[in-house]
Amino acid sequence: MKSPLLLSATAALLALAACNSKPNSAEVLDSNPDPMANALANRGPVELPPAIKAEKTFRCKDNSLLYxxxxxxxxxxxxxxxxxxxxxxxxxxxxxxxxxxxxGWKLTGDPKTITVTQPGKPSQSCKS
Known part of the structure; x- marks a missing residue:
């Protein structure tokens, strides 16, 4: 009866002894300084590309299509x-x-109606 109790007590003490096994100092993996650390710390904010608002096919006055x-x-x-x-x-x-x-490209308008000027062509309105 005493040996299972002694065995479980020994196992518990070993488990607790392993809990405080922190290293005394930080582990250094690379002693070389990062050559871009200063540039990365002082960089400007990153601007994400814009999201797609609409993808439309437009029929213009001259009966042509624009995508x-x-x-x-x-x-x-x-x-x-x-x-x-x-x-x-x-x-x-x-x-x-x-x-x-x-x-010579120029475009104004919204997802329903645009006015477009193409190279070599006059300005025309187009509808989706």
Whole structure:
């Protein structure tokens, strides 16, 4: 009767003795300083890309189609003249300004109606 009690008491003491096994000092894994630590600490805030607000197909006055992706913040849009074509990136400095791109692109409007000027074509309105 005494030996199971003695055995369980010994096991309990060993378990408790292992609980206070903290190292005396912090463990150093790498002694080389991080060369970018200062640059990372002083960097500016990260700006996430805007979320997609609407992805629409517009029918224009000349009966052509435009495939437009509008983004939140109203400062970015992608325009394609064919469904599988390369998108043209139109940007604005602030919300409410016309979206423009090199070559003469200009776009204003909302997800229901836009006015677009394409290179070599007059300005026309388009509806989704």
């Amino acid at each position: 437009v992706t509008l983004f939140e913040g109203d400062k970015l849009a992608l325009v394609k003249t064919t469904q599988t074509g390369t998108p043209t990136r139109l940007t604005a400095d602030k919300a409410g300004d016309p979206l423009v791109a090199e070559g």
